[in-house]
Amino acid sequence: MAEGEDVLQFLDLETRKGQTDIAVLQLPYELTTSYGSGTASGPKACVKASAQVELYDPLYGDDLPGDLILSTPLPWIGTAGTLRGQLDEMVDFAKQYTDGSLFPLFLGGEHGILPPILEALKSHPSLTGDLSKLTVVQIDAHADLRSELDGEIFSHACAASRSIDMGIGRLLQVGIRAFSKEEFECIETNEHITTFFARDTQHPCTGAQHWTAWIDMLRAIDGPVHLTIDIDGLDGSLVPSTGTPVPGGLQFWQAVETIEALFSNPHAEVISADVNEIVPQENTPLTEFTAAMLATKIIGGHCYSRKMGFWKTYPQNVNFDENATQSTFFSTWTEG
Numbered sequence: 001m002a003e004g005e006d007v008l009q010f011l012d013l014e015t016r017k018g019q020t021d022i023a024v025l026q027l028p029y030e031l032t033t034s035y036g037s038g039t040a041s042g043p044k045a046c047v048k049a050s051a052q053v054e055l056y057d058p059l060y061g062d063d064l065p066g067d068l069i070l071s072t073p074l075p076w077i078g079t080a081g082t083l084r085g086q087l088d089e090m091v092d093f094a095k096q097y098t099d100g101s102l103f104p105l106f107l108g109g110e111h112g113i114l115p116p117i118l119e120a121l122k123s124h125p126s127l128t129g130d131l132s133k134l135t136v137v138q139i140d141a142h143a144d145l146r147s148e149l150d151g152e153i154f155s156h157a158c159a160a161s162r163s164i165d166m167g168i169g170r171l172l173q174v175g176i177r178a179f180s181k182e183e184f185e186c187i188e189t190n191e192h193i194t195t196f197f198a199r200d201t202q203h204p205c206t207g208a209q210h211w212t213a214w215i216d217m218l219r220a221i222d223g224p225v226h227l228t229i230d231i232d233g234l235d236g237s238l239v240p241s242t243g244t245p246v247p248g249g250l251q252f253w254q255a256v257e258t259i260e261a262l263f264s265n266p267h268a269e270v271i272s273a274d275v276n277e278i279v280p281q282e283n284t285p286l287t288e289f290t291a292a293m294l295a296t297k298i299i300g301g302h303c304y305s306r307k308m309g310f311w312k313t314y315p316q317n318v319n320f321d322e323n324a325t326q327s328t329f330f331s332t333w334t335e336g
């Protein structure tokens with residue numbers, strides 16, 4: 001089989017020769033999902049649904065991906081027998097795309113993909129190993145700030161707390177409406193975390209002022225950013241098939257405005273993004289199509305930031321040896 005044959009391409013684009021500018025990376029990872037299941041088949045369903053998304057992007061002002069090369073490599077495949085082993089395998093996979101020479105967009109898979117993505121991002125030239133330079137912007141229904149769930153510290157319900165443990169500089173959350181007492185206390189006391197609750201931003205009378213404050217905060221970010229979108233941050237009516245759909249969430253255009261505000265900020269360097277907790281829906285492709293629309297908006301935002309000169313492309317790390325980088329970060333993780 002020739003390379004690229006029989007492999008679904010995001011937006012159903014024809015493969016172009018040359019160095020990749022944008023990589024859509026599928027992480028069909030599902031080991032700790034608590035309620036619904038099916039996130040492992042989410043990335044592929046999203047890529048398939050993306051064939052129906054319009055290529056014209058109003059912010060970018062042209063058809064995507066312009067003259068850039070977008071590629072959809074073969075999905076990551078987990079082979080390790082343990083959860084931590086699989087997280088390390090994900091680090092090794094992701095690291096091939098975090099040298100700053102391209103923009104990586106990860107499709108998940110459960111939200112547990114976030115810590116391995118961040119570990120891979122340590123090799124990004126804008127971070128040089130220091131995650132404290134990074135702002136993580138999180139759209140989610142859940143705070144994901146539990147210390148553990150069912151005894152598992154790498155559960156999807158702990159994605160944000162592990163990111164804090166790993167030393168990220170700031171965590172900005174929006175859409176949050178499902179959280180435990182422990183998580184609420186963490187939000188109240190941890191100086192790295194700023195949370196915009198859905199109850200405030202979606203309030204029929206006073207919501208607009210909270211929402212404006214959120215957008216203003218995104219416009220004021222200075223430095224490298226990773227955008228992580230758990231699609232359950234959107235209202236459950238838009239993503240009914242996701243693992244844990246929750247009512248009272250963000251409207252579609254609020255997610256779009258969040259994406260566009262980030263990429264329009266000349267001082268925010270969005271070095272990577274992920275869209276996760278995608279689960280294919282029976283009878284209607286609404287859930288995966290919503291995810292594909294958001295992923296496309298992210299690509300549109302990235303193309304716009306390049307057009308405006310906000311994005312810095314680093315030279316490809318030609319010395320990268322796939323076989324030499326065997327991560328043991330998660331296998332050897334010790335608490336405290």
Ligand SMILES: [Mn+2]
Nearest residue numbers: 111140144230
């Ligand atoms: Mn989440």
